[in-house]
Amino acid sequence: MAAHPFLVSSCLAGIPCRYDGNARPDAEIIAAVENGHAVPACAEQLGGLPTPRPAAEIRGGDGSDVLRGTAAVITDQGEDVTAEFIAGAEKVTELALAHGITEAVLQARSPSCGCGVVYDGSHSGELTRGDGVLAAMLTQRGITVRAVRGNRDTSTADENAGSPA
Numbered sequence: 001m002a003a004h005p006f007l008v009s010s011c012l013a014g015i016p017c018r019y020d021g022n023a024r025p026d027a028e029i030i031a032a033v034e035n036g037h038a039v040p041a042c043a044e045q046l047g048g049l050p051t052p053r054p055a056a057e058i059r060g061g062d063g064s065d066v067l068r069g070t071a072a073v074i075t076d077q078g079e080d081v082t083a084e085f086i087a088g089a090e091k092v093t094e095l096a097l098a099h100g101i102t103e104a105v106l107q108a109r110s111p112s113c114g115c116g117v118v119y120d121g122s123h124s125g126e127l128t129r130g131d132g133v134l135a136a137m138l139t140q141r142g143i144t145v146r147a148v149r150g151n152r153d154t155s156t157a158d159e160n161a162g163s164p165a
């Protein structure tokens with residue numbers, strides 16, 4: 001058993017926190033949470049966004065660019081939710097650091113949790129290289145992130161394609 005738990009995306013732990021009101025349950029993640037080896041958190045809910053909520057994608061870059069102020073998170077209804085995404089990422093990062101967490105296993109392709117590949121901001125299902133806002137912030141604070149069922153995600157097609165989290 002690791003000295004410290006690892007962080008996981010809440011939707012992978014079976015919590016219905018996705019934009020569409022569903023979860024993305026992963027049996028290994030659920031077991032890790034039940035055994036006290038993993039801590040679940042949802043940056044978008046902690047940032048104050050409702051569930052369900054409009055799908056959002058990063059426009060103009062990736063999560064690192066959002067944190068540097070050169071990209072924005074925009075919903076498919078045209079609303080700018082950048083502030084909520086950053087606020088939620090900050091809360092999850094503080095939670096992780098308070099628990100001594102050094103690793104995170106996150107949902108693929110999400111504008112918050114995506115690791116290495118995210119949707120490109122066009123709301124057309126197209127993907128681009130980059131991290132979500134939370135993944136970028138965790139990385140900047142020294143926490144290792146990887147997408148569930150893989151390492152840093154560099155492919156451009158898997159079972160989650162076309163379904164932003």
Ligand code: SF4
Binds near residue numbers: 009011018019043044
């Ligand atoms: S992928 Fe989306 S719904 Fe799942 S934990 Fe991350 S922010 Fe929440």
